[in-house]
Amino acid sequence: MLQSPVTVEKLNARALRLTPAPSFFDAIEHVKGVQVITPSLGFKVINARGFSNTTNVRFVQLVDGLDNQAPHIGAPIGNALGPSDLDINTVEIVPGTAAALYGLNAINGLANFTTKNPFSFEGLSVQQKTGLNHFNDQSTGVHPYSETSLRYAKVLVANKLAFKVNTTYLRGYDWIADNYTDINPSGNATTGLFGDDNPAGDPVSSYGNESSNRSNLILGGKTYQVARTGYREKDVTDYHLQTIKTDGALHYRLANNTELAYTYRFSSIDNVYQRSNRFRLADYRLQQHGLSLISPVVQVRAYLTRENTGKSYNLRSMGENLDRSYKTDAVWNQDYTAAWNAATQAGQPVAQAHATARAVADAGRLQPGTPEFKDRLRQLQDINDWDRGAALRVQSDLLHAEGQVNIGEAFRRQASPNFPQWLDLLAGADHRTYVVVPDGNYFRNPNPGKDPLTDNLTYSKTGGFVQAGAHLFADKIRLTATARADKNDYFSIRFNPRLTAVYSPTQRHNFRLSYQSGYRFPSLFEGFSNVNSGQVQRVGGLRVMSDGVFENSYLRTSIDAFNAAVTSDVNTGGLTRTQAVVKNQGRLVKNAYTYLKPEFIKSVELGYKAALLSDARLLLDIDFYYNSYRDFIAQVEAYVPISSTGNILTTTDTNLNAIATALSARGSQSRYRLWTNSKSQVHNYGGSAGLHYELAGGYLAGATATYARLDRTTNGDGLEDGFNTPRWAYNLSLGNEKAYKNFGFGLNYRWQARYYSQTFLVNGYVPAYSNLDAQLSYALTTPSLRFKLGATNLLNQYYYSFLGGPSIGGLYYLAVTWGMR
CATH class of the missing domain: 2.40.170.20 (TonB-dependent receptor, beta-barrel domain)
Incomplete structure (x- = not known):
């Protein structure tokens, strides 16, 4: 030693x-x-x-x-x-x-x-x-x-x-896991809705209200980010x-x-x-x-x-699909929109109208602890498709x-x-x-x-x-x-x-x-996974798994910034959505990452170990290290714009306006989380x-x-x-x-x-x-x-x-x- x-x-x-x-x-x-x-x-x-x-x-x-x-x-x-x-x-x-x-x-x-x-x-x-x-x-x-x-x-x-x-x-x-801190507190900052009034709240230990489970709804001429209600972790697990x-x-x-x-x-x-x-x-x-x-x-x-x-089973997929199993996102959004419109026409303030709309859209929602909830949980636990179920x-x-x-x-x-x-x-x-x-x-x-x-x-x-x-x-x-x-x-x-x-x-x-x-070298999961999770496809970074995705995708971080700017210009700048898309399309950043390579480290270590005192009853050990990483393996989230016919929109055969329009709408993009190497x-x-x-x-x-x-x-x-x-x-x-x-x-x-x-x-x-x-x-x-x-x-x-x-x-x-x- x-x-x-x-x-x-x-x-x-x-x-x-x-x-x-x-x-x-x-x-x-x-x-x-x-x-x-x-x-x-x-x-x-x-x-x-x-x-x-x-x-x-x-x-x-x-x-x-x-x-x-x-x-x-x-x-x-x-x-x-x-x-x-x-x-x-x-x-x-x-x-x-x-x-x-x-x-x-x-x-x-x-x-x-x-x-x-x-x-x-x-x-x-x-x-x-x-x-x-x-x-x-x-x-x-x-x-x-x-x-x-x-x-x-x-x-x-x-x-x-x-x-x-x-x-x-x-x-x-x-x-x-009982941390209910909202990790999306500014989701509706441009409309002044914060805290309990935020319709896109995302508590840490709650599933079904993550970023991929939110929709942008145009209500009263403004764009609101709205999340499904979701379930707490302790509701969906034993x-x-x-x-x-x-x-x-x-x-x-x-x-x-x-x-x-x-x-x-x-x-x-x-x-x-x-x-x-x-x-x-x-x-x-x-x-x-x-x-x-x-x-x-x-x-x-x-x-x-x-x-x-x-x-x-996957707890996040369980929360998402418990919500969707009684009402699809499209139907829930329609019910929410109709209820919000009716509430505001009846004179309710905006924040109260959102609460009313959620209550109406959630009608029939499965309640934790009920026999119906437990039966549905058992059903989803055995469906091996994370778009519909939760089984692993x-x-x-x-x-x-x-x-x-x-x-x-x-x-x-x-x-x-x-x-x-x-x-x-x-x-x-x-x-x-x-x-x-x-x-x-x-x-x-x-x-x-x-x-x-x-x-x-x-x-x-x-x-x-x-x-x-x-x-x-x-x-x-x-x-x-x-x-x-x-x-x-x-x-x-x-x-x-x-x-x-x-x-x-x-x-x-x-x-x-x-x-x-x-x-x-990449693990099995990093290299070969191919699973949909929260309407985002998690794909291994080997070319054999993700061929074509890297070249035609845009970084999610830039898409989020682009959509936030579009929403702000619509809600506070008086622009139409089309005008806002054109104005902010330069914020979109093409995905520059590519297929996986092995991760590499160089490490230098210095140390001193000694048995001190005359009877050697005092042991001292000191070490110092310096590590340098190359091609650090991590994940990047990137979305591919698609046309109304389902084809990929590329910069070689279409203009940036069409790509930006596609990336501003949830239904016209394929979402990926990709394993790649840091630059x-x-x-x-x-x-x-x-x-x-x-x-x-x-x-x-x-x-x-x-x-x-x-x-x-x-x-x-x-x-x-x-x-x-x-x-x-x-x-x-x-x-x-x-x-x-x-x-x-x-x-x-x-x-x-x-x-x-x-x-x-x-x-x-x-x-x-x-x-x-x-x-x-x-x-x-x-x-x-x-x-x-x-x-x-x-x-x-x-x-x-x-x-x-x-x-x-x-x-x-x-x-x-x-x-x-």
């Missing part, structure tokens, strides 16, 4: 016992340099060094070296396919790019969870956690939380054959949470230090999940078969991960194989006299293939055979690396050089180097310097510092601080590529397993600064927040029994870790663990 050439953070067994977090996965939030956001009580997202989002495809999670991502998402669903608290041994986190060695799109970092080997940890252990959350929650009452885990390991043949099994059953009530996990492993030792293992993992999930939209995961299933051979010379792994989204029906597989050979170790074991002892040589290769069963809504095969809905979509990547290392001057200097090459479908071969140096004047003082680069120069830099001090009497104190800064030279593009990272964050901790006899405690305090959050749902500032977590423990040796009474967010101060997500309060629990420690 002291001589690692890059920053490495580790949670060992002692740290995990001291943490007041309810699970090892929750404890990662207190690790130096790590940011965790919480879309759900059962789903947390790990990130490091910026550009965080709810589906972090730039950070990789491994369990015993096996990637535990959900294939079609390209990122893990929290710890859904990971180990239980009873089986976790250590957590190791590498903040920053690790692509040169791992090649798994790990350009922001990776976490490797190491589980307990059944040869070393034998026996039966049981753990029960019981808790409560949602105290003083305005949206609901107090709810119970329960997690039951069991682990059993047995050596069948001494030092030859062993197995283990784990199972976990978790139930609870999820955190509720917040009951359930996770069932099980895994088993069979280990066989071929020789000393050489072990063959087969592992099977299964998880069934019911909770709220978030990516570009919020989803209710229902009967969502993941399973993984893994085979590994580990020895000091050779490491080989092969695994298959299977994903089935079950009966999951995806089946996908990930097949992966990798091998690594420690050439230097092989020569040393053969006692080869010609091989220098100061030299290390390592080589490895890997192959990965994604397979998706096209569902006709979310994924379509761009190169189908006879049937585009039955021919599976495949996406593959192959790579390899060689690494040389040298130990010089009595091991005071360690140098490594790594070269990696990767070939991905639809892209040419890419090369990544890594150079590192560690200088250790003494064993206690270690200075490190590294330079490395990394490529991130801006994107840089970020930062650093972190950590102190861990072991005091007399077994007390362990810690303090960490993390700084992250975005330095982005923008060119006014319309990309959504939020940094989503607080500039400052710090952690303080204090704990002792035996503060008094068998009583122990652990305290963690975390604070992070306000930051700007830019997501697919909403943009804005996340207020600064702090958390105090605490636990008291009592341990018995005979029988082996441990009690832990703990709380996260002890003071129950509700906060949002990102905009569009849930409000997070306190969780209070008692954990009782019996058996092996």
Whole structure:
């Protein structure tokens, strides 16, 4: 750890016992340099060094070296396919790019969870956690939380054959998204309608009233922006949470230090999940078969991960189509217009007329909680078309194989006299293939055979690396050089180097310097998605998916500015709509973005790690990094103008007046959200510092601080590529397993600064927040029994870790663990 050439953070067994977090996965939030956001009580997202989002495809999670991502998402669903608290041994986190060695799109970092080997940890252990959350929650009452885990390991043949099994059953009530701040407060500013009088209001945690669900209605000679009424998130989802996990492993030792293992993992999930939209995961299933051979010379792994989204559904599409299922937008707009006209003719003020019009247009609207509402919700949940329903029906597989050979170790074991002892040589290769069963809504095969809905979509990547290392001057200097090459479908071969140096004047003082680069190839969703969501078609950025769209579209940001100017000139300038369109058509900006390329990062890191004081009980770790991104992958929303006959209007065969007229009307444009690459120069830099001090009497104190800064030279593009990272964050901790006899405690305090959050749902500032977590423990040796009474967010101060997500309060629990420690 002291001589690692890059920053490495580790949670060992002692740290995990001291943490007041309810699970090892929750404890990662207190690790130096790590940011965790919480879309759900059962789903947390790990990130490091910026550009965080709810589906972090730039950070990789491994369990015993096996990637535990959900294939079609390209990122893990929290710890859904990971180990239980009873089986976790250590957590190791590498903040920053690790692509040169791992090649798994790990350009922001990776976490490797190491589980307990059944040869070393034998026996039966049981753990029960019981808790409560949602105290003083305005949206609901107090709810119970329960997690039951069991682990059993047995050596069948001494030092030859062993197995283990784990199972976990978790139930609870999820955190509720209840932020009703209007994110379209100026939608009718030109008519003086604000606040509750704004007919285009769009509360954050409400669906069916987003920008794509609004219409421009001409009422009384003025243009008003009017949204459908929409439904609150808690009306269209079930917040009951359930996770069932099980895994088993069979280990066989071929020789000393050489072990063959087969592992099977299964998880069934019911909770709220978030990516570009919020989803209710229902009967969502993941399973993984893994085979590994580990020895000091050779490491080989092969695994298959299977994903089935079950009966999951999109909450935004559910809200939109609940509204449209009883009355189409066209009919609703007609009813609204007629009612507004009648109300104003009867002498009602404009704002009151809008309220009257909405009440009339909403007549017959399905009301939450009624049998009719519940029946319609169940119907839409099973319609796999987001223009009419809300179902998420995806089946996908990930097949992966990798091998690594420690050439230097092989020569040393053969006692080869010609091989220098100061030299290390390592080589490895890997192959990965994604397979998706096209569902006709979310994924379509761009190169189908006879049937585009039955021919599976495949996406593959192959790579390899060689690494040389040298130990010089009595091991005071360690140098490594790594070269990696990767070939991905639809892209040419890419090369990544890594150079590192560690200088250790003494064993206690270690200075490190590294330079490395990394490529991130588009995920399945970024490359191949093809789904309508809120009357906007979200399309993968590969040419095979979006051919012709980039060349003929206009940036939505410019279209919004154009239409706002047109509306202002009509409402306050006295122009006709035709005159206003002609006047403002110069505001329209042609989409200059194009088809996806791999994302590329160059990273430089400096660090110092030392074990101080005479007894080495004070550990200091400092790092600084600077990252430069090229072709940063993000999304742009762009609309294509179409004629009355449905043909695309291009600048080569029509004039700008016709294009502007089409883009001023909702019915004469095709709307797209496209994955593409930023043209801006994107840089970020930062650093972190950590102190861990072991005091007399077994007390362990810690303090960490993390700084992250975005330095982005923008060119006014319309990309959504939020940094989503607080500039400052710090952690303080204090704990002792035996503060008094068998009583122990652990305290963690975390604070992070306000930051700007830019997501697919909403943009804005996340207020600064702090958390105090605490636990008291009592341990018995005979029988082996441990009690832990703990709380996260002890003071129950509700906060949002990102905009569009849930409000997070306190969780209070008692954990009782019996058996092996």
